[in-house]
Amino acid sequence: MCGIIGIVSKKDFTSKFLLERLKRLEYRGYDSYGYYDSRDLKKYVGEIIVAGENKSRIGIAHTRWATHGGVTETNAHPHLSCDKDIVIVHNGILENFKELKEELIRKNHKFVSETDSEVIAHYFEEGLRNKDIKEVITGFLRETKGTFAILVMIKDKEEIYALKRDSPLVLGICKDMNILASDIYAFSDLTNKAVLFDNDEFAIITKDNYKFFNKNGRVIRKPIKKFVWEQEESEKQEYKHYMLKEISEEADVVKRLLFSLDNEQKTGFDKLINLIKESKKIIFASCGTSYHASLLGAYYLHQVGVEAQTLIASEFKHFANIDSDTLVIAISQSGETMDVIDALKYAKENNAKIVSIVNVPFSTIQRMSELSLNILAGQEVCVASTKAFVNQAALLLRVAQEFGFRVNLTNLAEKIKDLLDKKDEIRRLGERIAESRDVYIIGRGLTYPVAREIALKIKEISYIHAEGMMGGELKHGTIALIEEGTPVISLINNNDPDIISNTREVEARGAKVIIITNNKDLEKKKNTIHIRTGNDGKFGILATVAGQLIAYYAADKLGRPVDKPRNLAKCCTVK
Numbered sequence: 001m002c003g004i005i006g007i008v009s010k011k012d013f014t015s016k017f018l019l020e021r022l023k024r025l026e027y028r029g030y031d032s033y034g035y036y037d038s039r040d041l042k043k044y045v046g047e048i049i050v051a052g053e054n055k056s057r058i059g060i061a062h063t064r065w066a067t068h069g070g071v072t073e074t075n076a077h078p079h080l081s082c083d084k085d086i087v088i089v090h091n092g093i094l095e096n097f098k099e100l101k102e103e104l105i106r107k108n109h110k111f112v113s114e115t116d117s118e119v120i121a122h123y124f125e126e127g128l129r130n131k132d133i134k135e136v137i138t139g140f141l142r143e144t145k146g147t148f149a150i151l152v153m154i155k156d157k158e159e160i161y162a163l164k165r166d167s168p169l170v171l172g173i174c175k176d177m178n179i180l181a182s183d184i185y186a187f188s189d190l191t192n193k194a195v196l197f198d199n200d201e202f203a204i205i206t207k208d209n210y211k212f213f214n215k216n217g218r219v220i221r222k223p224i225k226k227f228v229w230e231q232e233e234s235e236k237q238e239y240k241h242y243m244l245k246e247i248s249e250e251a252d253v254v255k256r257l258l259f260s261l262d263n264e265q266k267t268g269f270d271k272l273i274n275l276i277k278e279s280k281k282i283i284f285a286s287c288g289t290s291y292h293a294s295l296l297g298a299y300y301l302h303q304v305g306v307e308a309q310t311l312i313a314s315e316f317k318h319f320a321n322i323d324s325d326t327l328v329i330a331i332s333q334s335g336e337t338m339d340v341i342d343a344l345k346y347a348k349e350n351n352a353k354i355v356s357i358v359n360v361p362f363s364t365i366q367r368m369s370e371l372s373l374n375i376l377a378g379q380e381v382c383v384a385s386t387k388a389f390v391n392q393a394a395l396l397l398r399v400a401q402e403f404g405f406r407v408n409l410t411n412l413a414e415k416i417k418d419l420l421d422k423k424d425e426i427r428r429l430g431e432r433i434a435e436s437r438d439v440y441i442i443g444r445g446l447t448y449p450v451a452r453e454i455a456l457k458i459k460e461i462s463y464i465h466a467e468g469m470m471g472g473e474l475k476h477g478t479i480a481l482i483e484e485g486t487p488v489i490s491l492i493n494n495n496d497p498d499i500i501s502n503t504r505e506v507e508a509r510g511a512k513v514i515i516i517t518n519n520k521d522l523e524k525k526k527n528t529i530h531i532r533t534g535n536d537g538k539f540g541i542l543a544t545v546a547g548q549l550i551a552y553y554a555a556d557k558l559g560r561p562v563d564k565p566r567n568l569a570k571c572c573t574v575k
C-alpha cells in the first residue's frame with residue numbers, strides 16, 4: 001500500500017508544501033518516499049521529512065510500502081523512463097508487469113529498479129514515440145492487469161495524467177490548484193470539493209482545468225462531491241501522541257454519531273434496519289479492529305434474536321455461502337481495505353446485498369455498497385484505530401436497540417468521559433504490564449471481542465506479545481503458560497460466575513491480575529478498573545476504551561513510536 005499526490009497550480013508552491021500533502025498520507029505506507037517537481041527528482045528511505053523551499057507549479061510525490069523490490073532509494077518512486085522525460089508514481093500492483101517488462105527490454109529499455117511500477121514509465125515512453133497521450137493511456141488500460149492509481153508527468157508539460165483501477169484516487173479542487181491524491185485527507189484542510197475516479201477512467205489535469213475520460217478515451221462528465229470534515233482534527237494539539245488525542249475525542253465523536261443516526265443519517269439508518277429484517281442471512285465482513293467491532297455487534301444482535309455471522313474479510317469466501325437473500329455488512333474505518341473489497345466483490349458476484357459502515361466518505365467500500373452509513377469519527381491519524389472502534393460498536397449497539405436491546409445510549413458519551421477521567425489510575429496499570437514479555441486478556445460472551453481488541457492494541461502499539469481469548473478456552477491448553485507474575489487482564493461483566501472462576505484459576509497460578517469490570521462488589525479490589533454501567537452493551541465499549549488506555553500507557557512507558565508502530569501501515573491491506 002502506498003500514497004500518491006499530484007499538484008498542478010496557478011501559483012508557485014514549495015517542495016515543503018508538496019511533502020506536507022504527502023505526509024498526510026503517510027499512514028498508507030512509510031518505508032520510503034520521493035517526489036518530482038519542475039526542478040528535482042528526490043528519493044529517500046525512511047520517514048517523510050517535510051522540508052524544501054524549491055518553488056514549482058507542478059509536482060508528483062509518493063510514499064511507499066514495499067511490495068515488489070526491497071526498501072531502497074532506487075525502488076522508491078517516482079520512476080523515470082530511459083530519456084528521463086516521463087515521470088510516474090504508482091499505487092497498486094501490476095500483475096502482468098513481467099511480460100510487459102520483457103517486451104520493453106526487447107525494445108532496448110533499461111530498467112534500474114526491481115519494481116513492477118517502473119514498467120509504466122517505459123511503457124509511456126515507448127507508446128509516445130508514435131501515439132498521442134490518450135492513445136497510450138487507453139492502450140495501457142487495455143493491456144495491463146492488476147490494480148493501480150497512477151500519475152504521469154511529461155517533462156516541460158504543465159499537465160498530470162491520472163489513471164485508476166481498484167486503487168483509490170481522488171481529485172481535490174482547491175483555490176489556485178488541483179490536487180490528485182489517494183484520499184481526501186491529503187487536501188481536506190484546503191477544500192471540501194472532490195471529484196472521484198471510477199475504475200478504468202483517466203483524467204488530464206491542468207492548473208485551472210480537468211477533463212475525465214472513459215477507457216475508450218471518450219470525455220465523460222463527473223459530478224463534484226462536497227464532503228464534510230473537521231479540519232482541526234488533524235492537529236495533535238497539546239497531546240503527546242495522536243493515539244491519546246483520538247481516545248480523548250471518543251466522547252464527542254460518539255455523541256455526534258448517535259445524533260446523526262436520529263437526524264441526517266436517519267433515512268439510511270431506517271433502511272439498514274429494514275434490510276436486516278428482510279434478509280435471511282446477515283454476514284459482517286471486516287478486518288482487525290473493525291472485525292472486533294463487528295464481533296461485538298454480532299453479540300448485541302444475538303441477544304435480541306437476530307442471527308449474524310462475522311467473518312474476517314480475508315477468509316470470507318472460504319467460510320460463507322452467499323446468495324441473493326444474504327445481507328453483507330462491511331465494516332471498515334478507511335473504506336479502502338483490500339481484503340474487505342475482495343470479500344465484497346465475491347459477495348456481489350453471488351448477488352448479495354451490500355451495506356457498509358465506514359469512516360472515510362467516498363471511499364471504495366462506500367461506493368461499492370447500495371447503502372452506507374458513516375461513523376463520523378473524524379480523521380484517525382494514529383495507526384491504531386481507537387475512536388473508530390467506539391463509533392463502529394456504538395452504531396451496532398444502536399442497531400440492536402431497534403430490535404429490542406435495552407440500553408440508554410444518551411449517557412454513553414458521559415460514561416466515556418468519566419472513564420477518561422481515571423487516566424492516571426489506568427496509566428499505573430498500563431505501566432505495570434510494560435515490563436512483561438506476554439500478556440493474556442480473558443473475556444466471555446460480550447467481553448470476548450473486547451479481549452481480542454485489547455490484545456491487538458497491546459501488540460500493535462507496545463510490541464508486547466498479547467493474546468486475547470475466551471476464558472473458557474484457558475483450560476484447553478493456554479493455562480500452561482500462566483505462571484508466577486504473568487499479567488492477565490480479566491474482563492468481568494457483572495457477576496458472570498464463569499469468568500470469575502477463570503480469574504481465580506489464573507490467580508491460583510500466581511498471575512498478576514488486572515480486572516476491568518462493572519461489578520460493584522469488585523470495585524475496591526486491587527488493580528481493578530471499575531466502570532459504572534450495569535448495561536452489557538455499554539460495558540463492551542467502555543471496557544475497550546480502558547484497554548486502549550492500558551495499551552497506550554504501556555507503549556509510552558516503553559518509549560515506543562506510538563503513532564507509527566513498526567512493520568505496519570494503517571489498513572495494511574489497502575493497495
Ligand code: F6R
Pocket residue numbers: 287288289290291331332333334335336337340383384385386456460570571572573
Ligand atoms: C488496528 C487497526 C487495524 C484495522 C484493520 C482494518 O488498530 O487499525 O487492525 O482495523 O486494518 O482497517 P479498516 O477498518 O480501515 O478496514
